[in-house]
Amino acid sequence: MGVIREPQKITSKEKKLKIIEAGLKVFGEKGYYNTNTAEIAKVAGVSTGIVYSYFKDKKDILLQVIALYFQNIFNPMQTFLNSLQNSELNQSVIEQFLQIAIKSHQDNYALHEEVIALSHLDKDVHEQFLNFEILVSSAIEKVLSDHHIKVDNMTERVHFAYNIVESLCHECIYHKHANINYQKMISLTTKTLLSLFN
Amino acid sequence: MGVIREPQKITSKEKKLKIIEAGLKVFGEKGYYNTNTAEIAKVAGVSTGIVYSYFKDKKDILLQVIALYFQNIFNPMQTFLNSLQNSELNQSVIEQFLQIAIKSHQDNYALHEEVIALSHLDKDVHEQFLNFEILVSSAIEKVLSDHHIKVDNMTERVHFAYNIVESLCHECIYHKHANINYQKMISLTTKTLLSLFN
Amino acid sequence: MGVIREPQKITSKEKKLKIIEAGLKVFGEKGYYNTNTAEIAKVAGVSTGIVYSYFKDKKDILLQVIALYFQNIFNPMQTFLNSLQNSELNQSVIEQFLQIAIKSHQDNYALHEEVIALSHLDKDVHEQFLNFEILVSSAIEKVLSDHHIKVDNMTERVHFAYNIVESLCHECIYHKHANINYQKMISLTTKTLLSLFN
Amino acid sequence: MGVIREPQKITSKEKKLKIIEAGLKVFGEKGYYNTNTAEIAKVAGVSTGIVYSYFKDKKDILLQVIALYFQNIFNPMQTFLNSLQNSELNQSVIEQFLQIAIKSHQDNYALHEEVIALSHLDKDVHEQFLNFEILVSSAIEKVLSDHHIKVDNMTERVHFAYNIVESLCHECIYHKHANINYQKMISLTTKTLLSLFN
DNA sequence: AATGAATGAGCCTTCATTCAT
DNA sequence: TATGAATGAAGGCTCATTCAT
Numbered sequence: 001m002g003v004i005r006e007p008q009k010i011t012s013k014e015k016k017l018k019i020i021e022a023g024l025k026v027f028g029e030k031g032y033y034n035t036n037t038a039e040i041a042k043v044a045g046v047s048t049g050i051v052y053s054y055f056k057d058k059k060d061i062l063l064q065v066i067a068l069y070f071q072n073i074f075n076p077m078q079t080f081l082n083s084l085q086n087s088e089l090n091q092s093v094i095e096q097f098l099q100i101a102i103k104s105h106q107d108n109y110a111l112h113e114e115v116i117a118l119s120h121l122d123k124d125v126h127e128q129f130l131n132f133e134i135l136v137s138s139a140i141e142k143v144l145s146d147h148h149i150k151v152d153n154m155t156e157r158v159h160f161a162y163n164i165v166e167s168l169c170h171e172c173i174y175h176k177h178a179n180i181n182y183q184k185m186i187s188l189t190t191k192t193l194l195s196l197f198n
Numbered sequence: 199m200g201v202i203r204e205p206q207k208i209t210s211k212e213k214k215l216k217i218i219e220a221g222l223k224v225f226g227e228k229g230y231y232n233t234n235t236a237e238i239a240k241v242a243g244v245s246t247g248i249v250y251s252y253f254k255d256k257k258d259i260l261l262q263v264i265a266l267y268f269q270n271i272f273n274p275m276q277t278f279l280n281s282l283q284n285s286e287l288n289q290s291v292i293e294q295f296l297q298i299a300i301k302s303h304q305d306n307y308a309l310h311e312e313v314i315a316l317s318h319l320d321k322d323v324h325e326q327f328l329n330f331e332i333l334v335s336s337a338i339e340k341v342l343s344d345h346h347i348k349v350d351n352m353t354e355r356v357h358f359a360y361n362i363v364e365s366l367c368h369e370c371i372y373h374k375h376a377n378i379n380y381q382k383m384i385s386l387t388t389k390t391l392l393s394l395f396n
Numbered sequence: 397m398g399v400i401r402e403p404q405k406i407t408s409k410e411k412k413l414k415i416i417e418a419g420l421k422v423f424g425e426k427g428y429y430n431t432n433t434a435e436i437a438k439v440a441g442v443s444t445g446i447v448y449s450y451f452k453d454k455k456d457i458l459l460q461v462i463a464l465y466f467q468n469i470f471n472p473m474q475t476f477l478n479s480l481q482n483s484e485l486n487q488s489v490i491e492q493f494l495q496i497a498i499k500s501h502q503d504n505y506a507l508h509e510e511v512i513a514l515s516h517l518d519k520d521v522h523e524q525f526l527n528f529e530i531l532v533s534s535a536i537e538k539v540l541s542d543h544h545i546k547v548d549n550m551t552e553r554v555h556f557a558y559n560i561v562e563s564l565c566h567e568c569i570y571h572k573h574a575n576i577n578y579q580k581m582i583s584l585t586t587k588t589l590l591s592l593f594n
Numbered sequence: 595m596g597v598i599r600e601p602q603k604i605t606s607k608e609k610k611l612k613i614i615e616a617g618l619k620v621f622g623e624k625g626y627y628n629t630n631t632a633e634i635a636k637v638a639g640v641s642t643g644i645v646y647s648y649f650k651d652k653k654d655i656l657l658q659v660i661a662l663y664f665q666n667i668f669n670p671m672q673t674f675l676n677s678l679q680n681s682e683l684n685q686s687v688i689e690q691f692l693q694i695a696i697k698s699h700q701d702n703y704a705l706h707e708e709v710i711a712l713s714h715l716d717k718d719v720h721e722q723f724l725n726f727e728i729l730v731s732s733a734i735e736k737v738l739s740d741h742h743i744k745v746d747n748m749t750e751r752v753h754f755a756y757n758i759v760e761s762l763c764h765e766c767i768y769h770k771h772a773n774i775n776y777q778k779m780i781s782l783t784t785k786t787l788l789s790l791f792n
Numbered sequence: 793a794a795t796g797a798a799t800g801a802g803c804c805t806t807c808a809t810t811c812a813t
Numbered sequence: 814t815a816t817g818a819a820t821g822a823a824g825g826c827t828c829a830t831t832c833a834t
Contacts, residue, residue: 012797031319033231036824047799052826117318120311121229130374156382159375160390163365164358176328177357184354192358192390210814234807236817245816247810256808408793427715429627432828434796443795445831454829509714516711517625526770552778555771556786559761560754572724573753580750588754588786606818630803641820646805799831810820 016054019044023065028110032062032118063124069111070132076104077136081143089147089197094190098168105169112173137162149197157196164189202254214252217242221263226308230260230316261322267309268330274302275334279341287345287395292388296366303367310371335360347395355394362387400452412450415440419461424506428458428514459520465507466528472500473532477539485543485593490586494564501565508569533558545593553592560585610648613638617659622704626656626712657718663705664726670698671730675737683741683791688784692762699763706767731756743791751790758783 022044026035037058041048055061080100087093105112119129137158144154151157168189172182220242224233235256239246253259278298285291303310317327335356342352349355366387370380418440422431433454437444451457476496483489501508515525533554540550547553564585568578616638620629631652635642649655674694681687699706713723731752738748745751762783766776 015797033319037826038824048825049800049827050798053797058825113318117315120315120318121231133375153379153382153386155377156379156386159378160362160383160386163369164362167361167365171361176324177331179353180357181351181354184351185358188351188354188358188394195393196386235809236807239817246808246818247816248814250809251814429715433830434828437796444829445796446794448830449793513711513714516707516714517627522770529771549775549778549782551773552775552782555774556758556779556782559765560758563757563761567757573727575749576753577747577750580747581754584747584750584754584790591789592782609818631805632803642804643806643821644819647818652804795832795834797831797833799829801828803827804825806823807821810818811816812818813816 015044015046015050019046019051019054019061020064020068023061024068024111027062027065027114031114037061059122059124062118063128065111066115066118066125066128069108069115070128070135072108073104074132074135076100078139081139084143085146089143089149091190091194094193095186098165098186098189101165102169102172105173109173112170116170133159133162144197151197161193161196164192202252202258210252213242213244213248217244217249217252217259218262218266221259222266222309225260225263225312229312235259257320257322260316261326263309264313264316264323264326267306267313268326268333270306271302272330272333274298276337279337282341283344287341287347289388289392292391293384296363296384296387299363300367300370303371307371310368314368331357331360342395349395359391359394362390400450408450411440411442411446415442415447415450415457416460416464419457420464420507423458423461423510427510433457455518455520458514459524461507462511462514462521462524465504465511466524466531468504469500470528470531472496474535477535480539481542485539485545487586487590490589491582494561494582494585497561498565498568501569505569508566512566529555529558540593547593557589557592560588606648609638609640609644613640613645613648613655614658614662617655618662618705621656621659621708625708631655653716653718656712657722659705660709660712660719660722663702663709664722664729666702667698668726668729670694672733675733678737679740683737683743685784685788688787689780692759692780692783695759696763696766699767703767706764710764727753727756738791745791755787755790758786 019040022040023035026039026043037051038048040061041051044051051061055064077097077100080097084093115125115129118125120126140161141154141158144158168185171177171180171185175182217238220238221233224238224241235249236246238259239249242249249259253262275295275298278295282291313323313327316323318324335353338359339352339356342356366383369375369378369383373380415436418436419431422436422439433447434444436457437447440447447457451460473493473496476493480489511521511525514521516522536557537550537554540554564581567573567576567581571578613634616634620633620637624633631645632642634655635645638645645655649658671691671694674691678687709719709723712719714720734755735748735752738752762779765771765774765779769776
């Protein structure tokens with residue numbers, strides 16, 4: 001029959017979380033397609049059957065794993081942006097923000113590739129990706145607004161900013177380009193951001 | 199398993215190409231994971247068995263399909279860059295280049311998502327992706343060099359440029375953001391490129 | 397596993413009955429194989445675990461559900477046959493009996509197909525079926541005997557009668573044959589019954 | 595790895611037939627629900643995968659198994675009916691027909707219960723059952739017509755006849771009723787049939 | 793007596809790859 | 814060269830039954 005349970009008791013909640021964390025781990029290590037539900041259950045320390053009490057199907061696990069991933073990425077950014085109430089938005093602040101963005105990506109690097117890949121293969125993951133973009137963009141727009149920064153085409157500028165920050169974070173995680181000096185990439189990004197909202 | 203054949207006779211060459219083109223078509227339409235080898239063979243008009251004479255395995259087909267894809271993307275850019283011998287690298291030229299880049303992406307949009315996704319899932323596809331980046335970056339560096347344009351951190355600037363152009367092309371193909379004015383995104387990109395190499 | 401309980405307290409008895417009635421309902425609606433024990437428990441308003449205090453296993457529920465079903469079918473017939481003490485067994489009485497048989501089948505039509513099917517798949521259900529036959533046959537034989545009707549091969553005649561009545565009831569429930577006039581089928585059955593015991 | 599495969603010299607048609615016959619055997623022995631596809635394949639001497647080249651799914655096997663079953667039942671009847679061109683339709687002929695019907699049911703007794711059961715559980719099997727009825731009824735109507743036998747309500751009479759013959763065959767296969775003399779049942783059936791079409 | 797979370801064996805089906813022809 | 818029939822391992826999911834509470 002299969003009613004999906006939203007756990008009420010603390011133990012059930014913890015069990016569901018354990019499954020999500022197991023998914024975060026194994027999806028990150030082996031990829032979504034190379035992981036079977038039995039392995040997730042095993043890593044979570046539960047039976048295969050019980051997984052289907054908490055999740056509709058395998059993809060439902062994935063979506064909740066990715067939700068956790070985005071949360072882990074977004075929270076540090078949000079915290080930092082909230083702390084900027086009285087600071088000036090100068091080069092130093094931007095550099096700090098980039099460091100935080102890069103670090104929170106690095107802390108969750110295992111699932112990073114997987115999430116990007118799946119956002120191009122699966123409609124629902126893609127939607128989560130767009131929601132993340134909106135979340136970040138809104139947070140940034142709010143900071144700019146709080147600091148009375150006004151430029152034309154704000155939406156596009158923020159979106160453009162989002163893109164180059166995301167690119168930067170992605171590259172800094174993997175250092176895939178042997179001949180690229182990433183400090184200089186950060187510097188280029190910082191300058192471009194400054195000129196976008198000067 | 200037999201030796202992988204590099205076809206010499208014209209008919210064999212054509213047969214191999216037919217398989218690659220069939221892969222391009224069906225991988226684009228249904229995705230790599232949702233396509234089985236039998237279907238590729240069917241679309242190519244050959245038997246399933248013969249596929250394994252020309253390709254080591256399913257992924258080998260994929261890699262050669264993607265190679266063709268990158269060729270289709272790169273050739274128009276290369277042709278345009280070669281034509282710039284005596285032109286000045288002004289805003290108009292950059293805008294033309296962006297239009298060509300966007301168009302060649304649009305002409306191959308079907309496989310676009312798939313290639314990006316797989317480049318994050320598979321080491322070998324990723325390598326092809328990096329090679330494409332190097333190809334494009336080198337071509338651009340050469341043009342800049344031919345026009346005696348000299349800036350510090352050239353490598354990083356070109357790489358940064360590559361990133362924002364790739365982002366732009368990707369977005370323009372899909373227009374996923376309802377509230378974004380893509381003309382303005384093109385304009386922002388152009389300005390940033392100009393300022394990178396002024 | 398605990399001892400199977402035959403409930404003594406009125407509440408327990410009612411709980412067991414609720415489970416049987418839930419089984420009657422859902423087995424009739426969805427079929428035995430398409431119903432899981434969790435659903436029966438849910439419809440009965442009890443926990444899945446408690447079901448196994450009252451029933452040995454899923455099939456045990458089925459057997460008791462079917463017992464109830466046969467009771468529901470048989471009772472109206474029995475009542476009618478009991479009322480015939482002083483009546484003559486003419487065509488009119490037979491027609492009344494057929495109407496009652498058909499109606500009691502119709503009132504329980506949901507489980508009808510299921511019971512017939514399972515009687516061909518399961519030894520125990522089949523046995524219940526045979527017991528029902530014996531019950532009906534005996535009741536009929538008793539009526540005939542009470543009315544001093546004597547024919548040779550009484551057992552076979554009653555059995556033959558049982559068969560054609562059962563066939564008739566089954567067909568009248570479902571009207572599966574578009575080209576059959578069921579009034580005429582009833583008439584044919586009546587005549588055959590009359591000639592069996594004239 | 596490295597198991598030498600025995601050369602397959604049988605044609606595809608024979609292989610498909612082998613699977614159907616394997617289904618006939620194991621469905622008859624263990625029942626449809628208690629048989630898994632692996633076992634059918636094993637009994638047929640093929641791999642599980644190849645089964646799905648010849649059949650859409652497990653139920654497709656079932657339907658073709660049942661089609662074969664009905665054929666096996668019907669052919670002897672048809673042959674006998676065809677041989678009646680110049681014979682009179684007297685009691686002896688009816689008794690012969692009943693013997694043939696009973697025998698062809700007995701020769702296929704293993705699947706008999708299963709087919710009846712599934713005809714009450716599955717729409718498609720039921721349809722096959724109705725088609726069989728139509729086939730038999732038509733054949734009988736044709737014989738009656740060829741012998742210029744005319745009665746009112748022919749359709750219902752033939753249908754009634756079909757029902758009692760089917761009942762008889764079913765009972766004679768299993769002899770489930772200890773106290774029933776089946777010779778007398780045959781005799782009762784014969785008389786009823788004679789009186790239906792006198 | 794009662795709960796409902798937990799178990800885990802079992803099933804249908806797919807598909808990359810091989811091999812007899 | 815070429816065919817396509819054949820292989821068989823693997824995977825997502827269900828559900829009757831049990832057990833800790």
